[in-house]
Amino acid sequence: MPRPRIEDAEDRLLSAGLNLFARLGTERVNSNAIARRARLGIGTFYSHFADKHALLREIQMRTLAGIRGARLDALATASDEPLEQVRASAEAVLRFARSHPEAYRVTFGRERAGASTHGPVVSESSRPIEKALRRLQAAGRIDTSLDPELAARAYLSMEVGTLLWWLEDPGRAEMSALVDTLARMHPALTRA
Amino acid sequence: MPRPRIEDAEDRLLSAGLNLFARLGTERVNSNAIARRARLGIGTFYSHFADKHALLREIQMRTLAGIRGARLDALATASDEPLEQVRASAEAVLRFARSHPEAYRVTFGRERAGASTHGPVVSESSRPIEKALRRLQAAGRIDTSLDPELAARAYLSMEVGTLLWWLEDPGRAEMSALVDTLARMHPALTRA
Amino acid sequence: MPRPRIEDAEDRLLSAGLNLFARLGTERVNSNAIARRARLGIGTFYSHFADKHALLREIQMRTLAGIRGARLDALATASDEPLEQVRASAEAVLRFARSHPEAYRVTFGRERAGASTHGPVVSESSRPIEKALRRLQAAGRIDTSLDPELAARAYLSMEVGTLLWWLEDPGRAEMSALVDTLARMHPALTRA
Amino acid sequence: MPRPRIEDAEDRLLSAGLNLFARLGTERVNSNAIARRARLGIGTFYSHFADKHALLREIQMRTLAGIRGARLDALATASDEPLEQVRASAEAVLRFARSHPEAYRVTFGRERAGASTHGPVVSESSRPIEKALRRLQAAGRIDTSLDPELAARAYLSMEVGTLLWWLEDPGRAEMSALVDTLARMHPALTRA
DNA sequence: AATGAATGAGATTTCATTCAT
DNA sequence: TATGAATGAAATCTCATTCAT
Numbered sequence: 001m002p003r004p005r006i007e008d009a010e011d012r013l014l015s016a017g018l019n020l021f022a023r024l025g026t027e028r029v030n031s032n033a034i035a036r037r038a039r040l041g042i043g044t045f046y047s048h049f050a051d052k053h054a055l056l057r058e059i060q061m062r063t064l065a066g067i068r069g070a071r072l073d074a075l076a077t078a079s080d081e082p083l084e085q086v087r088a089s090a091e092a093v094l095r096f097a098r099s100h101p102e103a104y105r106v107t108f109g110r111e112r113a114g115a116s117t118h119g120p121v122v123s124e125s126s127r128p129i130e131k132a133l134r135r136l137q138a139a140g141r142i143d144t145s146l147d148p149e150l151a152a153r154a155y156l157s158m159e160v161g162t163l164l165w166w167l168e169d170p171g172r173a174e175m176s177a178l179v180d181t182l183a184r185m186h187p188a189l190t191r192a
Numbered sequence: 193m194p195r196p197r198i199e200d201a202e203d204r205l206l207s208a209g210l211n212l213f214a215r216l217g218t219e220r221v222n223s224n225a226i227a228r229r230a231r232l233g234i235g236t237f238y239s240h241f242a243d244k245h246a247l248l249r250e251i252q253m254r255t256l257a258g259i260r261g262a263r264l265d266a267l268a269t270a271s272d273e274p275l276e277q278v279r280a281s282a283e284a285v286l287r288f289a290r291s292h293p294e295a296y297r298v299t300f301g302r303e304r305a306g307a308s309t310h311g312p313v314v315s316e317s318s319r320p321i322e323k324a325l326r327r328l329q330a331a332g333r334i335d336t337s338l339d340p341e342l343a344a345r346a347y348l349s350m351e352v353g354t355l356l357w358w359l360e361d362p363g364r365a366e367m368s369a370l371v372d373t374l375a376r377m378h379p380a381l382t383r384a
Numbered sequence: 385m386p387r388p389r390i391e392d393a394e395d396r397l398l399s400a401g402l403n404l405f406a407r408l409g410t411e412r413v414n415s416n417a418i419a420r421r422a423r424l425g426i427g428t429f430y431s432h433f434a435d436k437h438a439l440l441r442e443i444q445m446r447t448l449a450g451i452r453g454a455r456l457d458a459l460a461t462a463s464d465e466p467l468e469q470v471r472a473s474a475e476a477v478l479r480f481a482r483s484h485p486e487a488y489r490v491t492f493g494r495e496r497a498g499a500s501t502h503g504p505v506v507s508e509s510s511r512p513i514e515k516a517l518r519r520l521q522a523a524g525r526i527d528t529s530l531d532p533e534l535a536a537r538a539y540l541s542m543e544v545g546t547l548l549w550w551l552e553d554p555g556r557a558e559m560s561a562l563v564d565t566l567a568r569m570h571p572a573l574t575r576a
Numbered sequence: 577m578p579r580p581r582i583e584d585a586e587d588r589l590l591s592a593g594l595n596l597f598a599r600l601g602t603e604r605v606n607s608n609a610i611a612r613r614a615r616l617g618i619g620t621f622y623s624h625f626a627d628k629h630a631l632l633r634e635i636q637m638r639t640l641a642g643i644r645g646a647r648l649d650a651l652a653t654a655s656d657e658p659l660e661q662v663r664a665s666a667e668a669v670l671r672f673a674r675s676h677p678e679a680y681r682v683t684f685g686r687e688r689a690g691a692s693t694h695g696p697v698v699s700e701s702s703r704p705i706e707k708a709l710r711r712l713q714a715a716g717r718i719d720t721s722l723d724p725e726l727a728a729r730a731y732l733s734m735e736v737g738t739l740l741w742w743l744e745d746p747g748r749a750e751m752s753a754l755v756d757t758l759a760r761m762h763p764a765l766t767r768a
Numbered sequence: 769a770a771t772g773a774a775t776g777a778g779a780t781t782t783c784a785t786t787c788a789t
Numbered sequence: 790t791a792t793g794a795a796t797g798a799a800a801t802c803t804c805a806t807t808c809a810t
Contacts (some may be wrong), residue, residue, distance in 0.1 A: 009794080014264050030779055041796040046781065100352060122353075150365050150373055154354045158377070161314075161349020162342065180792095181342055185350070185377045201770085222804055224772095238806070368782040392679075393791085411603060414783055416793095425792040464783070506737075534738065534749050534757055541737020542761070546730045557726050565726055569734070569761045585773080606800055617775040620783095622802065 010048045011040040016023075017055045019146045022102035025109075026056060056106070056146035060121055061102070063107040067125070071097045082141060082188045085132070090182040093159065094175055100165045126156040136188055143191060158185060202240045204230040208255075209247045212293035217301075218248060238303045248298070255292065256316060262288045264321075274333060277324070282374045285351065286367055293359045300352045314352065316346040317378040328380055335383060343379035350377060394432045396422040398446075401439045409493075410440060410508035440490070447491040448508060454480045455512075465541070466525060466572045469516070474566045477543065478559055485551045492544045510540040517572060526572055535571035541570060586624045588614040590638075593631045597676035602632060603687075632682070638699050639676070639683040643701070646672045658717060658764045663706070666758045668749055669735065677743045684736045694767060698736065702728040712764055719767060727763035 008190055011137040016038035020029040021039060023146045026178035031052050049055040074092035097104040136142045166172055183189060208230035212221040223244050224307045227237040241247040266284035300314070322344035328334045339372040351374055358364055375381060398423035404413040415436045419429040433439040456477035462468045492506070512517040514536035520526045543566055550556055567573060587737040592614035596605040607628050611621040620753035650668035663735045673680040683697060712718045735758055740747055759765060 031781085042781090043783085044794075047796095051780080083787075088236065115791050119322070122210050126328055140253075147365055147373065150358075150369060151377075152355045152379060154350045156374055157353020157357075158346045158350035159352065162346045165342075165345045165349075166228060173339055177339050177342065180337070181339065181379070184338075184382045185343075186377060187373070187377060190376045190382050224804070234806085235771045235808085236769080239769070245807070272804085275789095406774085416783070419793095426785085426794095427787085427792045428790080431790070435784070501659065529756070530760075531749055531753050531757065534741075534753065535761075537741045538734045538738045538757055539762060541741075542730045542734035545733020546726065549729045549733075550726075557723055561723050561726060564721070565723065565730055565763070568722075568728060568766045569727075569763055571757070571761060572765050574760045584770050607802085608800075618802085619804085622774075627801080651788095 009038070009040055009044055010101075012040065012049055012053060015043060018059050018102050018106055021056065021059070021106045026052070045072070059103065059108045063103040064121065064124060066103070067096050068102070068122055068128075081184065082136060086183050086186045086188055087179055090159065090179050090186075091175070094163065094178060097163045097167060098170065098175075105164060105167060108164060122153075122160065125151040129155055133152060134189060142188055146187055149189060153189055155185075158182070197202070201230070201232055201236055204232065205240055205247060206236060206251060207350055209244075210251050210294050213251070213298045215246065218244075251295065255295040258292070258295070259288050260284055260320075274328060275375065278375050278378045278380055281352060282316055282351065282371050282378075283367070286355065286370055289355045289359060290362065290367075293379045297356060297359060300356060314345075314348060318348040321347055325380060338379055345378055346376075350374065390419055391426055393422070393424055397425065397429060397432055398443060400485060401436075401441050402490060405443070405490045410436075413525065443487065444515050445525050447487040450484070450487070451477055451480050451509070452512075460557045465481060466520060467567065470567050470570045471563055471570055474543065475559070475572075478562060480545045480548065482554065482559070489548065489551060492548060506537075506540060506544065510536040518570055527575060530571055540573055541568075542566065577756075585614070585616055585620055587618065588636060589621060589624055589631060593628075594678050594682055595633050597632065597635070597682045602628070627713055635679065636683045639679040640697065640700060641677070642679070643669055643672050644704075647704070658712060659759065660758045662762045663755055666755050666762075667734065668752070670754060672738065673739045673743060674746065674751075681740060681743060684740060698732060702732040705731055709764060715762055722763055731761075731763055734758070 011036060017029070017034045018032055020037060029052070031045050032042055034052070034055065036043045038045075049058070070092040071089050074088040075085060078088035078149065126149075130148045133142070133148040133151055137144050137146070137148065148162060162178065162182065195230065205226060209221070209226045212226055212229060221244070222238050226244070226377065227245065230237075232325050241250070241384045262284040263281050265278060266280040270280035318341075322340045324333070325340040325343055329336050329338070354370065354374065358370060397418060398511040398514055401418045403411070404418055404421060405541065413436070416426050417434070418439065419426045422429075433442070454476040455473050458472040459469055462472035479488050492530050510533075514532045517526070521532065523528070546562065546566065550562060589610060593605070593610045598615060605628070607621050608618055610631065611618045614621075625634070636711055644682075647665050648669040650664040651661060653753040654664035663687070702725075706724045709722065709727055711717070713722070713724065715722050738754065738758065742754060
């Protein structure tokens, strides 16, 4: 027996999923729990998402889009001095993570032991950094001995790992200390 | 019907588990599969490990011990110049990861989305780095504006993320480029 | 939002159902799929048929009526020589099956393992044959040792089984060979 | 929590399945019901059969083997007069069906509407009849205008349909009347 | 100690059916 | 009359765990 048309069942499922994933992890959450928390029938879950992982992927895609947008906004405002760019970008991500800690953790948190990577999620994010490094090399602002792909992955891993750690307890460090540290270790601002 | 004492049942289970975890990830491996691959009965599995996660933890502990040992050996040989220490340490871990890629991936690979951290495994590893940074600060070799705990986490995340990415396809980068990059971005060798 | 009265919604549902049943079998077709294939809403399905089985029954009833009509037309034209009657009847059914293979298969195909019969569908069809045999016995044209009900069932099973087999691949046999075989084995034309 | 080693769990599942399939049909029986009726856990079901259909197939294979054996025994005893062969064979199957009515119905009963055939089960059975007809043709005992494959299918459909009808209520006809009718309509004993 | 058949809780997934629009 | 999102009972299947041998 159906209920009256639910306002935005999909959004409710996404936010129920986000909340549960963030609290319990992917493995310990099942489709039933998500539907129940969204106060929807299990059938409704499956009429919106193929399965639990499809919902997870959707959360991650939305989060990545949000971070990408925040980063681009920040970069547009900052001067094109590398230091400024790096700091602005890091700060933008930090602010995003602080205001959407669940989404950040669900998107970048560890997923499977034995999985060799942070997966497509991290790959996608490291690409823009890689491109920026190449641009700086072309402009002669950083040395060409650096492998841009490698350096981008390295920086992103650092950023992600640091933020995940910070989000566990934001009292651990001042935002400014985080930005300082991330900037100081950024490949564009270090030299061989 | 009981069988004669199996030579090294535990080792066989560990290596079967390592292999399966590395290939399929924790979630997609079950205790029966591990026992079967070790050519042992499922009952034997449970007489050696409390459950699948106990076996996984044992693999991780052994791997961490191996890495710690390799790092210490390398540091003992290197001069106490920070650059040398950092490079020697990174190289030791790299060599370890290259010769035990499965163990490295199973130990440091992502586990659960929504888990907020790299878990105790990474915590344990970052502690020695944190101490080394404090020592350098005390010796006046690096500035005190750096938060040692934060910097250690940041560096370790970078190292782990980079190695996991590299292990996916070791052809991606030369070992020397990896060492260069990790060293260049190391908090002990950068300044604000 | 309601839509304008659909032209022949029922016919569209019947032919969508026929097509799907024939291709996938009753079990693997659901009411939603039928409605979708008819390009109608699922609600429309239920305003025309009580459920999936009602639609199936309707298809079968129409098919049986078609076969009965074809048989009667053929018999009316044929001489009342038993051989002629039998051949004309068989040929009529054959032609019908060849031009409506889906309907024939959906009507006479196997339905449930463990169901003890060809169901009411076959019963209904065997009745006229039974009556014809009784008439021939009364007229002294065939021996009375034959049990008309049994013989009718036997013949009909043969006809149905043979046609279903033939429809799988009509290249398997000429229509004339089929008519010859069915006639030769017909109880009215054989003797103890 | 396991129970003591069950004596022949597989046999119990097979007979529970046979009984339920015969009473309710494939569609209305599920793996849980079979396991419950066998007084076994559902897990036990799946450690013996891949699914419900695997169990059904096993029942059918065993039944076919039983019928084949019974037929061969009867033929070995009978004279090689076609009439005798045909009657002996029909009688053997009849006896088998009467003493294993559930197995016969589950093996030959209808399965899926829209399925075009009696499936591999009937194919396998018609092959020996086809061969016997070819032998008779080669020996000049029956005319060569008959298509052996077609005639074998036709006869088998008749035999199966007749027996399924008879098993619904064995009081419907004497065994001798059934044998008479089947023999009378057998392609080896009729002529064009 | 070693075995592996048996177990059943629980996760996933399907689909006939309803009813507010 | 037509619609289709929502529903949840029910079926399928997995796998960690036990324990009699």
